[in-house]
Amino acid sequence: MKLGVYNAILHDRPLPEALKVIADLGLTGIEINTGGFLPPVHVPTMDQILTSDAARDDYLAVFEGTGVSIAGLNCNGNPLHPKREIGEKHAEDIRRSIRLAHRLGQDRVVTMSGLPGGEPGATVPNWIVNAWNSAALDVLDYQWGIVADFWKETDRLAADHGVKVALELHPQNVVFNTADVRKLIELTGATNVGVELDASHLFWQQMDPVAVVRELGPLIFHAAAKDVRINAEHAALYGVLDNSFRRLSPDEERTNLGGTEWANEWPKDSAWDFVALGRGHDTAFWAEFLRALQEVDPEMACNIEHEDVELGRIEGLEVAADVLKEAAASLV
Secondary structure, eight states, X not given: OEEEEEGGGGTTSOHHHHHHHHHHTTOOEEEEEOSTTSOOTTOTTHHHHHHOHHHHHHHHHTTTTSSOEEEEEEOOSOTTOSSHHHHHHHHHHHHHHHHHHHHTTOOEEEEOOOOOOSSXXXXXXXOOSOOOSHHHHHHHHHHHHHHHHHHHHHHHHHHHTTOEEEEEOOSSSSOOSHHXXXXXXXXXXXXXXXXXXXXXXXXXXXXOHXXXXXXXXXXXXXXXXXXXXXXXXXXXXXXXXXXXXXXXXXXXXXXXXXXXXXXXXXOTTOSEEEEOTTSSSOHHHHHHHHHHHHHHOTTOEEEEOOOOTTSOHHHHHHHHHHHHHHHHHTTO
């Protein structure tokens, strides 16, 4: 296994400093954000790299001697957003990331399947959570048509560049569970589109990440190490689909998601939270998770994604890295 860090949590410092943090954690990979919801902070010369060998070589030289190498590119966003200023930008970020991966000698790009509007002329995405009525299935039929067209085309681009595109099974996307993955492959015939197995989103859906890895097997291309803690008292009252989010005002610190859309404040009495590895599931679980991934691909990259708001940037990475390394060591 190749163990590393998704770099978004280290966007507060230059790339060389981020690489030192990761090396000091005893990890060897960095998954680099290249667009989508977040700007490509650690690839400021992306446009030049795409056209200039000198720019590419200068960028790759930053990693030499650090003990840390690139372990995939990440451009999570909504490439199917019905607002063109968001959807088309995020779609182009995926295409550019595929081309960039090829230029950098990489073969993994992580993103999301996307979520269209519910009908022609829509201006906001529509996530069907429970399609018990026929109208909801009509929406899904419309959305799957858009999804299939986009990913057929993107799969061809990825195949042409020798790149595998790994989709995070993230709710508020059309593809967010095993059945959706199978349907996407069936509709598109894709050979270069598969899954980034981020256990965190499966946990709160009451799915078993290890079982999902073994079900999807070779369709798992990449992995993320992020934990979830279920807060039983609040989950009992609100359920895991609780929508008690607060809209942040322009004078508060907030993250732009494209156009005029922003991330909201997390519920105060949340049913569940993203936490560092070990704070939701113990080391024994993560060992089984890594074991299942290793059965699929002994060279698979598994990168820590830190979103535990109770821990600082470095503190959270340290907690997660200790658990991940201990889990990996138990496989030997």
